Amino acid sequence: MDLPFQLTKEKREEFIHLLQDYFFNERGESIGNLEAGFILDFIIKELSPTFYNIGIRDAHTFLNDKLEDLFELEKH
Template sequence: MSMELDKDTHKAALDSLEKYLRDELDLPVGNLEIAGLLTFFVQEIGPSLYNKGVREAQARMQARVADIDMEVYEDEFGYWKKSPRRR
């Protein structure tokens, strides 16, 4: 699976990365270098973050499926239990 950002997210990430490098690290870096660095991060770290999100979603779904028995369970043969007068 190819890890890519949509156009707006890519632009926002470039702007944020440039600001971080400039303001926090005092590194004046050009657009080409920033784009390359972002591509590296997305391709190198992106799959790890994606896989973590998938694992967390699976765990949540499995927990919900496990709870479904309690939510939809109905006692069987309850007619006689509801009325003490009936025999």
């Protein structure tokens, strides 16, 4: 599966454990590393691009607002 980005080994393991904890605490289900890894890959491939794009739009809006503030520094 071709993922849009790669996590460090440490971050991937952390997220796998978070998914395992979620399934256990919220659903009473124990899932293994392999299953949690598949879920994580699905989230990265299918869901993360949307959140990434939201971040890009938010950054664009923020930077545009700050650039507009520069015009307030003009000398008249």
